[in-house]
Amino acid sequence: MDIQSFLQSGLLEAYALAQCTPAERTQVEEMLAQYPEARAELESIELALERYANAQAITPPADLKDRIMRELDRVEVPMTPPADNLLLRIFQASTVLLLAAAIYFGYQQSQTQTQLAGAQNRITELEKQVVDCGTSVNAERAIVRLLHDQKTKAVRMGNIIDTSATPVYVFHNFESGNCTALVDVSVLPKQPAGKYLQFWALVDGVPKEMGMIDTTSANGLQSFPCEPKAAGFAVSIEDDPNGSRKPTTVLMLGMQG
Amino acid sequence: MHTELILRLKQQDRTALSQLYDLYSSALYGVVLRIVLSPELAQQVLQDTFLKVWKNSASYDSAKGRLFTWLLNIARNTAIDATRTAHFRYKQKTESLDTLVSRPGNDSINPDHLGVREAVETLDEKYKSLIDLIYFKGYTQEEVAEETGIPIGTVKTRLRYAMNELRKVFGETNTVAFLLVAEALRNALK
Incomplete structure (x- = not known):
């Protein structure tokens, strides 16, 4: 939609009156970000409504302000804006994930090392057996040679x-x-x-x-x-x-x- | 625009909330009282409104509208929520806006507004009531059509016309604007 059609569409008035659907609200906010004239027109609509509301203002009881100011201390306010909280949460989640991954890989590595040590022991054992077998085979061959010897x-x-x-x-x-x-x-x-x-x-x-x-x-x-x-x-x-x-x-x- | 005030509010500066109250509490109380029709409940709603504003100041984005529009939306939604309680439904049967606004006492109309009140009177009643239902009470255009029996197409046409009339009477070049600025200054200097 071009800016002139947008200004005459009634969407800005609907936006100021909180009458927009979520899709319309997104469209208006995109136009506001893009066109200064849209921003100025909205400002003008809102200002007229604000003055209209002011014209019908009723002063609340004098002690209400003190009551509200006293209540402020009881309200817990998030220390950081929501965007920062999200980042913080992502950071915390990442840290937890990294830690979990580190523990997992650490455990895996320790398991692997245990398995490796086991495998090395087994290899040593098998090497000894091979040597023993070799010795034994040589002994058997010597016996066979002796028994086959004509002079035995x-x-x-x-x-x-x-x-x-x-x-x-x-x-x-x-x-x-x-x-x-x-x-x-x-x-x-x-x-x-x-x-x-x-x-x-x-x-x-x-x-x-x-x-x-x-x-x-x-x-x-x-x-x-x-x-x-x-x-x-x-x-x-x-x-x-x-x-x-x-x-x-x-x-x-x-x-x- | 209240750039500096908004910044201080976001930084949780109590004097900023105090200043905000001085600037807008009367306008907001007028709207809230029209919705809940009970001074006690309206005061509770206004208190809840300012506490929500204090708590959620970080979520206000000046690129999306004026500060007052944001405050009004919070006040209106808080008031509408309050009307959904059983206590409210009982009270509603016994009181009406006319008796509330015209009766003497703490909740009477601010005499400072008498000058601009005449400007409001220049608006045709049918446009005024349409804006009041939508802007002050948060009705959708469909709900207005249902409530008043006026076809939805007519409601939409009238709202466009009503907004044009409103901007003629309360537009920036109008003398009413001068009156309102003078009034705001008086309020701020109190």
Whole structure:
């Protein structure tokens, strides 16, 4: 609407008389902001109405003013205008959101760090297992190589206490690079608590300590150090977990054939 | 325009409210009394009006109209709200505007206004009552049509004419303006 049509439309009068719809009020306020002549015309309409109201004024009782001024202290007035309050509220809301986000991400980070530490521990554990497996595989390969070696010999040790018991074999190869004695410990009879088994080599007719037997060995085979001059092998039952210098009770005995 | 007064009011300066009361309380009381028809209730409404003005001074925007128009809207709405109470409906049956305005006492017409009152009398009664219903009592044009039995189209035409007449009598170049300015000055100097 152009300014002249607007001034004659009656909208300004309706606005001054509070007779506008919300849409009309918005339209009038836009025109007022844009055209100084619209502002001047409204001013003139309002001034006429104001004078008309003044012409019919009635003076209120004299004490009313004092009553009102006394009441002022009881009225709570917002310290900042509504726009500032809105900004303040937005600021407060943002702060709360930021704080919540910080706590959330902080918690997430701490969770992540805990998970990371857990994962690193697990990796270390797995690495150790891989190394153990590697060691174990190498040991197995060494056994397989030993058993496949043409020069490897087997000595059959018989149970001299119970002759019907399963014999135990000692595989040895004292000629090649794999100088070792491998004992099939899995078939040795279980010992009661306080009794231990010790392995011996017979060198020049004398028993030589080779080490304690561990029947819980993973693959049932236990390696002992190289003894090229061994003529036979024996297993004794001992009371000392660290073994003794001489066999106490001989359990198994076998000589090179 | 009361730029400085408005600024002080927004800054919660009590002397600004005191000055505002001196300037406008009579005009507002005249309007409020015409709506609520009871001096006791009108005084309560006027008190509530000035407390609302004090509390909401930050919301007044001079770009959207004169200070008096804003004050009048608050006073009128407060008065209309007061008429919705049960107490008011009872009182309304026993009193009328004529008996209130003409009776002697504190609430009598301000004698200072007698000069301009004659100017009001120059307005045709049918235009005057139309402006009074709309401007003072907050009726919509539709409500005026319903209340008076005059067709809405006629109400709109008459209101346009009434506003033109009003501006002729109370326009800036009229002698009434001079009388009113003199009066306002007297009030301010009291």
